[in-house]
Amino acid sequence: MNSDAxxxxxxxxxxxxxxxxxxxGEHCHSLADAYMASLAGSSLPEDVEGREEYDRLVAWSLEKGVVAPGEVVRTFNYIRVKAVRVAMKVAQRxxxxxxxxxxx
Known part of the structure; x- marks a missing residue:
């Protein structure tokens, strides 16, 4: 299977x-990670703005911040869903x- 497929x-x-x-989304975090990683091998130009926004959101989701106990997973998932939506916008474009x- 070629990278575009x-x-x-x-x-x-x-x-x-x-x-x-x-x-x-259902189980989209890892799909979005794989999708954005696969863009580097695509024959179409990479969406640089979308890539930067996606990377920023993923990095933010992994930061150790001051979050109330029990809110860590909710905060992580909220930020990751935002990142997945960025990947979806790239796919739309x-x-x-x-x-x-x-x-x-």
């Missing part, structure tokens, strides 16, 4: 997760998934 398959899997659950109002 792999990237398109990852985008389709993320899309399916958001169709199942438009608020948070690349024409790999349909347009969705919840990503605007």
């Amino acid at each position: 792999y990237t398109a398959e990852l985008a389709a899997a993320m899309e399916a997760g958001f169709i199942k659950n438009p608020n948070t 690349r024409g790999e998934i349909r347009q969705y109002n919840f990503l605007v």
Whole structure:
């Protein structure tokens, strides 16, 4: 499978997760990570702005901050869902998934 086909398959899997659950996606964190990593090997130009925003959000989700006990997982998931939505926007711009109002 070439990298463009792999990237398109990852985008389709993320899309399916958001169709199942438009608020948070279903099992999309690792799919988004793989999708964004696969862009480097794509024949299409990488979405630099989206890549930077995605990387910033992922790094932020991993920071050790002052968060109340019990809020760590909720905060991590909230930030990671924001990152997944960035990956979905990149996939939309690349024409790999349909347009969705919840990503605007």
